Amino acid sequence: MPEAAIRDRREMKPRLHGELLSTSLLAFLKNWNAYGYQLTQRLADSGMPECDSGTVYRTLRQLEKSGFVSSFWDTSESGPARRMYSLTQTGDLFLSGWITALQNYQNVIQKAMTDWDMFTRGGVVRPTEMEEAPDA
Amino acid sequence: MPEAAIRDRREMKPRLHGELLSTSLLAFLKNWNAYGYQLTQRLADSGMPECDSGTVYRTLRQLEKSGFVSSFWDTSESGPARRMYSLTQTGDLFLSGWITALQNYQNVIQKAMTDWDMFTRGGVVRPTEMEEAPDA
DNA sequence: CGCCGATACATGCAAGTTACACATAGCTGC
DNA sequence: GCAGCTATGTGTAACTTGCATGTATCGGCG
Numbered sequence: 001m002p003e004a005a006i007r008d009r010r011e012m013k014p015r016l017h018g019e020l021l022s023t024s025l026l027a028f029l030k031n032w033n034a035y036g037y038q039l040t041q042r043l044a045d046s047g048m049p050e051c052d053s054g055t056v057y058r059t060l061r062q063l064e065k066s067g068f069v070s071s072f073w074d075t076s077e078s079g080p081a082r083r084m085y086s087l088t089q090t091g092d093l094f095l096s097g098w099i100t101a102l103q104n105y106q107n108v109i110q111k112a113m114t115d116w117d118m119f120t121r122g123g124v125v126r127p128t129e130m131e132e133a134p135d136a
Numbered sequence: 137m138p139e140a141a142i143r144d145r146r147e148m149k150p151r152l153h154g155e156l157l158s159t160s161l162l163a164f165l166k167n168w169n170a171y172g173y174q175l176t177q178r179l180a181d182s183g184m185p186e187c188d189s190g191t192v193y194r195t196l197r198q199l200e201k202s203g204f205v206s207s208f209w210d211t212s213e214s215g216p217a218r219r220m221y222s223l224t225q226t227g228d229l230f231l232s233g234w235i236t237a238l239q240n241y242q243n244v245i246q247k248a249m250t251d252w253d254m255f256t257r258g259g260v261v262r263p264t265e266m267e268e269a270p271d272a
Numbered sequence: 273c274g275c276c277g278a279t280a281c282a283t284g285c286a287a288g289t290t291a292c293a294c295a296t297a298g299c300t301g302c
Numbered sequence: 303g304c305a306g307c308t309a310t311g312t313g314t315a316a317c318t319t320g321c322a323t324g325t326a327t328c329g330g331c332g
Binding site for chain 3: 054
C-alpha cells in the first residue's frame with residue numbers, strides 16, 4: 001500500500017499550511033513590502049517547516065482576494081517583473097486576531113500537557129493518581 | 137458572487153485544522169485516555185477555534201493509521217460504546233516535534249513583526265528607516 | 273411498550289487546499 | 303544562441319473539511 005506510506009510521511013513531518021502559512025506571510029508583510037519569491041526564501045531561511053513556492057504564490061493571491069494584502073507589478077528593478085505585496089488594514093486586523101488565537105492555542109496545549117484537569121473538575125488531580133484510581 | 141463571500145467568512149475566522157487539530161488531540165491524550173466525543177467537547181470548552189465533530193473523529197482515525205494513537209472499544213460504561221484512545225510512543229515523539237516547531241513558529245512571527253531584518257543582513261535596520269532609504 | 277432526547281461514532285458529498293511537476297518569461301554571462 | 307538564475311504561475315491527482323445525515327445504545331416517561 002504505497003498510498004498509506006505517502007500519507008504517513010506527510011503526517012510525520014511538520015509542514016507549513018493554510019492559516020499558519022497565511023499568518024506567516026502577513027507577519028512578514030507587517031513592516032515590509034515584499035514579493036513572492038522573496039517571501040518564499042525568507043520562510044525557508046527562518047527554519048520554518050518546508051513549503052512549496054507554488055503554494056506561496058497561490059496563497060498570496062488568495063490573501064489578495066480576501067482583501068488582506070494588495071499588490072502591484074514592480075518593474076523598477078532589472079530582471080523579471082515582481083508582484084509587490086503590502087499589508088492592508090483588514091489584513092493587519094486579521095493578523096492580530098490570529099496571533100491572539102495562536103497564543104491562546106499554545107496556552108491550552110501547554111496546560112493540557114502539564115496539568116490537564118481543573119477545567120472539568122474543581123480540584124487538582126495528577127495524571128499518575130488517575131491511573132492508579134480510574135474512577136474512585 | 138456568493139462563492140467569494142463564503143471563502144471570505146472562512147478566512148476571517150480562525151478555525152482549528154489539520155496539524156493544529158492533530159497536535160491538540162495528541163496533547164490532550166498526553167496524560168489522559170479519552171474518546172472522541174469527550175475530546176470534541178474539551179476542545180469546545182477550551183476556547184479553541186471551532187471545530188466540527190466529524191472532523192475530530194476522522195482525524196483520530198488518521199492519527200491511529202499513522203501510529204500516533206491506539207484505540208479499543210470500551211463497553212464498560214453504560215450508553216453507546218466508546219472508542220478509547222491513548223497516545224503511543226511514536227505519537228509522543230511527533231507531539232514534541234510539533235510543539236518545538238510551533239514555538240519556533242511563534243518566535244519567527246514575533247520577530248518578523250517587531251524587528252524583521254538582521255537575518256538577511258548583519259546590521260539592525262528599523263522598518264521605518266528602510267522605507268526612507270529603499271536600497272542605500 | 274413506544275417515543276423522545278442525549279450520547280457516541282461514522283460517512284457521503286461538494287467545495288476547497290496542496291505537493292509535485294511543468295510552463296513562461298526576463299535578464300546575465302559567455 | 304544558450305545555459306542558468308530570477309520570478310511568477312498553472313494542471314492535476316490526492317487529500318482535507320464543513321455540513322447534513324445515518325446508525326446505534328441507553329434512560330426516562332407516560
